[in-house]
Amino acid sequence: MLNAIDKRLLQxxxxxxxIPQGAYNIRKNGQGVSRQTTANIxxxxxxxxxxxxxxVKPGTKGESVHIPVILSDSMSDLVYNTxxxxxxxxxxxxAGCGIHNTSSNKAQHDGVHEFFVRKGAKxxxxxxxxxxxxxxxxxxxxPKTVIEVEEGGSVELEMVQIKGxxxxxxxxxxxxxxxxxxxxxxxxxxxxxxxxxxxxxxELLGEDSTAQIISRSVAQDNSxxxxxxILRGYAKCRxxxxxxxxxxxxxxxxxxxxxxxxxxxxxxIHEAAIGKIASEQLVKLMTLxxxxxxxxxxxxxxxxK
Amino acid sequence: xxxxxxxxxxAGVKNVMLELRxxxxxxxxxxxxxxxxxxxxxLEKNKIYVMTGPNGGGKSSIAKTIMGIYQPSKGKLFLDxxxxxxxxxxxxxxxxxxxxxxxxxxxxxxxxxxxLTLAAGREDINEQCDLLFDVxxxxxxxxxxxxxxxxxxxxxxxxxxxxxxxxxxxxxxxxEPEAGIDLWSFQKLTETFAQLHEKYDLTLVIIxxxxxxxxxxxxxxxxxxxxxxxxxxRDNILAEIERIDxxxxxxxxxxxxxxxxxxxxx
Numbered sequence: 001m002l003n004a005i006d007k008r009l010l011q012x013x014x015x016x017x018x019i020p021q022g023a024y025n026i027r028k029n030g031q032g033v034s035r036q037t038t039a040n041i042x043x044x045x046x047x048x049x050x051x052x053x054x055x056v057k058p059g060t061k062g063e064s065v066h067i068p069v070i071l072s073d074s075m076s077d078l079v080y081n082t083x084x085x086x087x088x089x090x091x092x093x094x095a096g097c098g099i100h101n102t103s104s105n106k107a108q109h110d111g112v113h114e115f116f117v118r119k120g121a122k123x124x125x126x127x128x129x130x131x132x133x134x135x136x137x138x139x140x141x142x143p144k145t146v147i148e149v150e151e152g153g154s155v156e157l158e159m160v161q162i163k164g165x166x167x168x169x170x171x172x173x174x175x176x177x178x179x180x181x182x183x184x185x186x187x188x189x190x191x192x193x194x195x196x197x198x199x200x201x202x203e204l205l206g207e208d209s210t211a212q213i214i215s216r217s218v219a220q221d222n223s224x225x226x227x228x229x230i231l232r233g234y235a236k237c238r239x240x241x242x243x244x245x246x247x248x249x250x251x252x253x254x255x256x257x258x259x260x261x262x263x264x265x266x267x268x269i270h271e272a273a274i275g276k277i278a279s280e281q282l283v284k285l286m287t288l289x290x291x292x293x294x295x296x297x298x299x300x301x302x303x304x305k
Numbered sequence: 306x307x308x309x310x311x312x313x314x315x316a317g318v319k320n321v322m323l324e325l326r327x328x329x330x331x332x333x334x335x336x337x338x339x340x341x342x343x344x345x346x347x348l349e350k351n352k353i354y355v356m357t358g359p360n361g362g363g364k365s366s367i368a369k370t371i372m373g374i375y376q377p378s379k380g381k382l383f384l385d386x387x388x389x390x391x392x393x394x395x396x397x398x399x400x401x402x403x404x405x406x407x408x409x410x411x412x413x414x415x416x417x418x419x420x421l422t423l424a425a426g427r428e429d430i431n432e433q434c435d436l437l438f439d440v441x442x443x444x445x446x447x448x449x450x451x452x453x454x455x456x457x458x459x460x461x462x463x464x465x466x467x468x469x470x471x472x473x474x475x476x477x478x479x480x481e482p483e484a485g486i487d488l489w490s491f492q493k494l495t496e497t498f499a500q501l502h503e504k505y506d507l508t509l510v511i512i513x514x515x516x517x518x519x520x521x522x523x524x525x526x527x528x529x530x531x532x533x534x535x536x537x538x539r540d541n542i543l544a545e546i547e548r549i550d551x552x553x554x555x556x557x558x559x560x561x562x563x564x565x566x567x568x569x570x571x
Contacts, residue, residue, distance in 0.1 A: 302414035
């Protein structure tokens with residue numbers, strides 16, 4: 001059922017070399033093709049719209065669920081996934097989408113993911129986007145992610161798009177309640193004529209909630225990137241946004257910060273920087289024996305790692 | 306004086322590793338300026354040279370010309386007899402020239418272990434631990450740290466020095482390696498240079514104003530106003546420093562006693 005292209009896409013977006021241990025649901029060209037549940041993690045097909053419900057039992061520790069999506073046809077796929085992470089659970093969720101498009105028609109996947117991270121639960125969510133194929137049709141990925149983190153919950157969000165996606169619009173909204181913790185790391189590379197927009201809004205609703213957003217991007221050729229990173233503090237809370245971009249050739253990057261405090265004990269920081277690779281960095285690596293191209297690659301690889 | 310002294314030295318030299326012959330460097334930043342004029346140097350294998358002189362005199366420019374960061378408008382460079390004048394920075398690095406920057410860059414995202422791996426061309430954790438020890442850093446604390454803004458100037462300098470120690474070099478040039486290094490680590494640093502000298506058959510060039518570094522030198526090169534103004538022995542330079550120090554003491558005593566005698570003003 002999964003051919004060589006599918007397997008390569010799965011490896012790119014979910015680091016899957018074989019069928020994963022634990023729970024998984026693999027979606028290909030708009031259809032579920034393979035699924036496994038465990039005693040603690042259930043996966044149920046939605047009845048009213050395309051998508052699944054992933055239910056992690058309270059107290060589940062050290063388990064993972066992989067839900068990759070692959071598109072090898074030019075088509076538009078829209079999916080709604082809901083995740084219930086039970087109280088005091090500690091799980092890894094690996095999503096991601098890979099598109100192989102050899103046609104002149106657009107291939108698009110829009111994923112709407114809604115998470116409920118219950119009291120004291122911990123979740124690491126990894127989402128990788130990847131595109132390939134020599135067709136002229138655009139590869140488009142538009143994820144929408146909404147995460148509700150209840151009291152004492154902890155979420156680590158890793159969002160990576162390094163290659164081959166022509167157009168993306170990411171909308172992410174996270175709401176943090178009392179003592180909830182959030183770390184977001186975003187890595188983005190665009191080249192040629194690609195466009196990427198990332199909108200991340202974090203609402204710090206509860207006392208002593210904390211959020212850290214680290215966004216790093218590289219814009220090459222004629223590509224365009226826009227970042228709207230927003231922190232809103234409604235209680236005694238701490239939030240920090242760090243948004244760094246390397247710009248090359250004729251690319252364009254916009255970083256539009258917003259930090260808003262609705263409480264006098266909210267501490268919010270936004271740092272944003274856009275610039276080219278510093279020539280001193282290139283020269284330093286060249287003095288170690290790297291060519292200019294190798295030096296540039298090493299700097300970009302480290303920056304986006 | 307220079308040519309006589311150097312000429313005498315040249316007569317017996319058989320092991321020249323690096324030669325700068327009639328090097329002139331002109332840079333254009335808005336206006337054109339000649340920053341090095343007619344530099345002639347022959348640096349022998351397995352010797353330590355300390356380059357000193359006033360700020361802005363051209364020491365770092367000589368170092369950057371050796372590394373290929375500055376290209377001479379006139380003159381030639383030879384490494385072990387091979388003309389390297391037209392070689393790029395990368396080519397010179399691969400031929401065995403290394404340069405530790407006076408102000409090393411930071412690398413957001415690159416870890417210490419990754420930089421040392423790039424420098425050595427291999428990943429050997431034991432070797433990297435030894436390198437960091439040699440520059441006075443604890444490997445456990447530093448190997449996995451990103452070389453970003455969290456590093457102090459002194460920490461950066463040590464990492465920078467370690468990147469040169471990691472490489473198998475013929476010529477290593479250190480640009481004010483002691484700047485930003487605390488007094489406790491300074492001793493370790495001088496020991497490291499002495500060990501390098503003993504262990505490897507390399508030519509060591511250290512740009513420095515520090516007496517303790519000067520004491521390591523086989524020869525001291527004085528650079529001023531874009532020229533080599535003197536090449537002399539360590540003993541001559543140290544004697545000169547002692548003379549200046551005693552002059553200062555004399556002047557200080559005089560000022561303290563509110564007597565400015567003719568002797569002190571001499």
